[in-house]
Amino acid sequence: MFDGLKTLDLNALPPDVLEVVLAVGEQASVLTQQNAALTESNTTLATQNAELEALNARLEHFVKELNQVIYGSRSEKLTQDERQLAFEDLEVAQSEAEAQSDTIEMTKPRKKRKLAQRNLGNLPDHLERIEVIVEPDSIVCPCGCGDMIRIGEDHTERLEIVPAQPKVIVTIRPKYACPNKQGGVVQALAPVHLIEGGLPTEGTLAHIGVSKYADHCPLFRQSQIYARSGLNIDRSTLANWMGKVSFHLAPVVDHMLAQLKTSGKLFADETRCPVLDPGRGKTKTGYLWAIARDERPFGGTAPPGVVFCYADGRGGKHAEAFLTGFTGTLQVDGYAGYNALTKPGRNSGPVKLAYCWTHARRKLKEIHDRDGSPIAAEGLRRIAQFYKIETEVRGQSAPQRKSARQAQTKPLMDDFETWLKTVRSRISAKSRLGEKLSYVAKHMDGLKFFLDDGTVEMDSNIVERSIRPIALNRKNALFAGHDEGGRNWGRIASLIETCKLNNVEPYAYLKATLEAIAAGHPSARIDELMPWNFGKIA
Incomplete structure (x- = not known):
């Protein structure tokens, strides 16, 4: 109670005065408590404001950095891929700041927040749904009538991603024999596989190929990822598997290139493919020559595709070799190496060059x-x-x-x-x-x-877009181990990038194609193995 009342003899006061004095003292006590609460609240708000100012300063710093790399001098600008990484980092930082801001303001009265206008993703219908039913602790009605009845339910969906889980497929082939020992023994033939007697299934090979050539994850990193699951597969083993995959896919890629060259209009470009040069301890410059077809801009019917052909140089002889049999219009960037294709004495006939x-x-x-x-x-x-x-x-x-x-x-x-x-x-x-x-x-x-x-x-932007993944893979893998490695790189990348052009899922295509090849798919029907004919693989 109010301290001044201690000096008064309350019992000596008249009843009406005593009532007033007590009321004033009570009110003063309440005001004292409210003042203390406001002081504490002001201190909290000051702390929150300081933290929010720090967050704003941090976000402003990110924005300035991005403006510098995007609009600054040429030497400081990021490449397209690096720019995407920078934007990712900014968005991560922004999300972290928002979460921190929410935590800071938890003590404030909550206002209904306007939904952010951003892409929150979607959950496709083909994904497996695992239902988790959350029941109340009790459904006994408080009124004593018994259990409540179910009148409806609310559904919410959230995305769950389970990391890659290696599995072992155990194939069991029972043997059957005549009980009279006269009919011999019967047993099913062993299933055929691309790598006979090896560990990987065709699905495993497809996964490794897509991880390396589509997702730009080098084999040594994949080996480290598998090791975290207790699966020790050396990088050299993975490389051996990819070499066998490339060998079996070579006829498919060769046929795809032949199909592209039947067109009257193609694109061509070339990009560096550093290759280790044994004996020198250095790398030499190889090239992947991209040959692409895309008739969609003018409503053509031929499906789009791109093939990467490896060569150890950039001379015009390589362009002539890769485009043997092609006659028509070739759209290029103006590189003089393609001029040999325009000569009247060319076996396949001169090619017309359109520039970019x-x-x-x-x-x-x-x-x-x-x-x-x-x-x-x-x-x-x-x-x-x-x-x-x-x-x-x-x-x-x-x-x-x-x-x-x-x-x-x-x-x-x-x-x-x-x-x-x-x-x-x-x-x-x-x-x-x-x-x-x-x-x-x-x-x-x-x-x-x-x-x-x-x-x-x-x-020639169509073909330039096709070679961007090659450049990104080059940054991650640094170089191919040898010339054959460059050819393998080109083959598998050709199929993956053609899948992308035709809206085909690369893993599903490679898995089905490798299974078909292992099962002895006839060469006369190789056209069925083209990425644009993926649904026809039997």
Whole structure:
């Protein structure tokens, strides 16, 4: 009670005064308690605010870092794959900050939070559902009438992922004999497998292949992952298995390449494939040459596909060897190694080369980013007009695309050529800008090729997208062990990337294909083993 009342003789006070004094003392006591509670609350809020300010500062730091790597100087920018990793880290940090913020504010009155507008994922119908029923502690009715009756239920679904669980398949083949010892012995034949007498099933081989060539997990890391489950499989053993897989898949990839070369329009590009050079202790530069087909932009009927052919160099002889038998239009980036394909004396007939506007644009973009050149900016503006028209005609038939290009793009292209000739006459051909403009002028015939053929694209981005996984795998694996390793890499990657182009699940395809090959799938029906014919595998 209020301390001042201690000096009073309460018994000597009149009843009405005593009542007032006691009421005032009680109120003062309540106010004292409320003041203490407010002081404690203010201290808590001050702490919470300090923590939230620290969180905001942390998130602002992440945003500044991302802005730097995305919009900063070229030397500090991230590659596309690195950028995705950076975004992942930012999102993880943001989620952590949100969780921490929720914890900080748990003592505050909870307001109904607006649902975040983000992709929370979905749970496909084909996933196995395991039902967990949570019953109340008691269903006895408080009114004493007995057990309550069930009137409904609430359903919630959450995603559960069980790590890979190695299993051992034990095959038992009973033997049967005549009880009279006259009919001999009967026993089922042993199931056939791709690696006879070996440990792995075709599903295991498919899983290892997809992990390495689709998910970019090198064999030595896979070996470490299996070891955590108590399964000790040396990296060299996994490599041996992949070599056998590559051998058995070679006819499938060869047939796929032959199918691609029957088309009248293909894309080609090449990417480095570092290969260990025995005896020197170093790596040498091999190349995976990507040959791709994709008719979807103009409504073609041929299924998309890509094949990676390994070579120990980048010379034109390799392009000639890989594209033997192909006659038609080849869309490339302007690399001179493909020029040998255009010679009239070529056995298969000369190939027409269409060049890539993305590469031409990139030349001007480099100058614009470095110097802010108004000439480069004008070139970029004009090229953007071409691409705007292409966006409008994408997906239309080849005749429709050609008609639109002739009516809309060709006049712009004529103006571009006039502009290009004018600006080149004003600047030194030896300057950096002059060199870039000379590149565009040199390849102008191939750059204009798409105007007269509705099946041709403005650029070779289709094949460039196909080789990005190769580059990512190269960063993880560092190099192939030898030239044959590069060929194996190319074969399995060809099937996996073609699966992706056709919306086919790579593991399911490889498993079914390896099982079919092990069972003796006839070579006359090899077309059934193409990724785009996955449903026909028997």
